[in-house]
Amino acid sequence: MLKEILELTTQKGINLKEVYNVVRNESDLTKVEIAEKTNLKFSTCARLIEELVEIGLLYESGEAHSSGGRKAKKYAITSTTNYVVGIDISRTFSKVLLMTLDLNPIEEQRFEMNETSTPDVMIKFYINTIHTMLKKNGIEESSLLGIGISAIGPLDTKNGIIKKPLHFPASGWEDIPIVDRVKEYFDTEVVLDYGENSALSAEQRQGAAKSDSSIFHINKGVGIRLGIMLNGEILRPRGGDKGGAFGQGHMVVDIHGRKCTCGNYGCMNAYSTIPALVKEVKNHLKRGADSVIHDQVDNVSEVSFSHIVSAIEEKDQLCEQIVKDTAYYSGTGLANLITIFHPSKIILSGPMYRELKLFYDMSIETAMNRYKKLFPDLEVTFTQGELGENAAAIGAGGIVLDYLLSV
Ligand SMILES: [Zn+2]
Incomplete structure (x- = not known):
């Protein structure tokens, strides 16, 4: 009906x-x-x-x-008259959620992304997962109202295309008409948007930012993804559907700093992302710095983010100092954004914030020290969000409903 x-x-x-x-x-x-x-x-x-x-x-x-x-x-x-599906495609995992109309997950499936996770493999996985979920829950395919997909940019949201996201572990993620590919299997509405926007809207609808209307959602992991809501509206760069994503990763935090992959110097990406952190730790270890990590790997080249996370848990001094330095740049970037936009809530998500409490705490402390000098009365609350890893997939379900009810 x-x-x-x-x-x-x-x-x-x-x-x-x-x-x-x-x-x-x-x-x-x-x-x-x-x-x-x-x-x-x-x-x-x-x-x-x-x-x-x-x-x-x-x-x-x-x-x-x-x-x-x-x-x-x-x-x-009545939340069970129809159902929606939310798919989240990130660099580290993919998630499919079957949800009621009030966006409560009924069933979820997670898939770790690795070098075999090509678009063909993943699309097949999404299709099969949705079919299985519907069948298992006795839901007719005709009751599926829509499928929302949230992904890593750059995207062409109007035409439903994932353009060329960087750092995917598998090859082939270039100009993928994901909406059309999914529509081949389901006679239902399919909508594509940026994961940072869908996560933000889910946290605002039913998570950590329910009473806020000016919000940042920052996901920091292999890259940096920024979603901005101001006065209830999600901001989009000029150019609309084809405008790309906000480039917070290339906000300059040290004009004399490290060279970034973009060719400029001192971009946030060169300091506070997983690859930048791992590289910095490796450089120190190669120069002979003392660390518990030496006991965990045979060769410095094997060092990964998880080694750093466990070294921090063991209060390894080298890793603590490097993470604090990294957080200084992250906090400076946050302060820059706060100074411009005056948000009331900032959701810090993704593995860098979730798995490194020291990084999370120090980023906030640095940001507050800086922006409070300019705006002592501006109250900004920081949180890791309430929906965790599911935020973007839940939001993707919401975006498809928003779309259907707006046309
Ligand atoms: Zn850059």
């Missing part, structure tokens, strides 16, 4: 979608509140709500507190 309503183009159809979307975005609203948020006349809005209840898309979720008289009923969406 939701599918039929989504296809309506009449004024009434548009109003029905608007009412449904308002209740989807904020559960447990009364008719008066829904009318206010949709700007519809109360009587019109009340009729539309009744209609949506009658066909099972909304239900009475409770009663509002009242000091007397009849209590007003509250409404919520």
